[in-house]
Amino acid sequence: MAAKNKINDTGGAKTVNVSSKVKAFVPVISDPLNSGWNWARFGDSADNIPNKWIYAVKDSPTAKKCIRKIIQFVVGNGFDGELGNVLVNRSQKANDLLREIAQSAAYWDGAHALNIKYRSDGSPSEVFTQQISSIRKETNGECFYTNSRFGTSRRSMEKEIKHFPFDRFESNEDRVNRVLSAIAENGVFSGDILYRFIPGEGFLGDLYPIPDAMSSLSDIEADAALSRYNSSLIKKGFRANTIICFPRRLNREVKDANGQTQYDRVIDGVSNFVGEDGDTVLVLDNELDESRVEIHTVDNKAALDSTEKMNESIPRAVCRAFGVPPVLIGFDTANVLGNSKALAD
DSSP states (O other), rough: OGGGEEEEETTEEEEOHHHHHHHSSOOOOOOOOOSSSSSOSSSTTTTOOHHHHHHHHOOOHHHHHHHHHHHHHHHTOOGGGGGGGGGEEETTEEEHHHEEEEHHHHHHTTEEEEEEEEEETTEEEEEEOOOOGEEETTTTTTTTEEEETTTSSGGSSSOOOOEEEEESSSOHHHHHHHHHHHHHHHOOOOOOOEEEEOOSSSSTTTSSSGGGGGGHHHHHHHHHHHHHHHHHHHHHHHOSSEEEEEOOOOOOBOOTSSOHHHHHHHHHHTTTTSSSSSSSSHHHHHHHOOSSEEEOOOOOOOHTTTTTHHHHHHHHHHHHHHHHOHHHHOOOOHHHHHHHHHHHO
């Protein structure tokens, strides 16, 4: 019998080796550093936490509003005075660069990355934002790799580019020599990466920024699903609010002098009572027998109101996840005074 199922007799006491069975219940956590690549994975084996997060936010109307409010808060009035109009790149002013940094900060709890290039004397010449989702940290070192297709099935279609981290204490002479070496080796210098974020807890926490709001990812996804459900309810829901039941089947074969069947005459008659200019009194005749025609009303409001509580609670949960007051997204508080105070705060 195999060792893992073996029962031993040890002086009357029987022991069972169940270590292999216990292991089956222990969750396996993938090691982002042991990825087989030169960089640490951003999340699971698919390396796609950034893409999942970005698309979840884009699909959620409330999450997108929260992101816009955070961007607005970070940018504020921009840099002081004329500093905001200073050209930091050939066609980009400081305030424009600030807005791009604010967008990254809104998605990633303040984290942002810059790609810095230099003049011939070693001083910075251009500063561009680099998408957090396109950056991975080197497994055994301090360098970075960039690829706009990271976390997708088409990553191999684009070659990863290696970058050194920006070092503010590096001398201009050493920087120039390093840039020249990179050009000699690769034919181009792709810039240094300045990667700023507050390290968090956990195995990934010291490698990449994990937004606090990601803990409420289910609420964000529910907000997106709620929006689709409301749309489907309106577009595909039952529209009729009145049902007319006849005691027998209306004739659809025999036509009168005007070429209309009994069914045609009833439909035309009923159609005159719908719309803004419809008549208010309906008389059904059309040679029916003495059995009574029944008219039933349908309350569509109940179906539309079924999502009212969810339309309120789920978006508020998303606001709470991002730390954005719901009143800024358009949700009222208990009273007008409460709204004014919330806006002032």
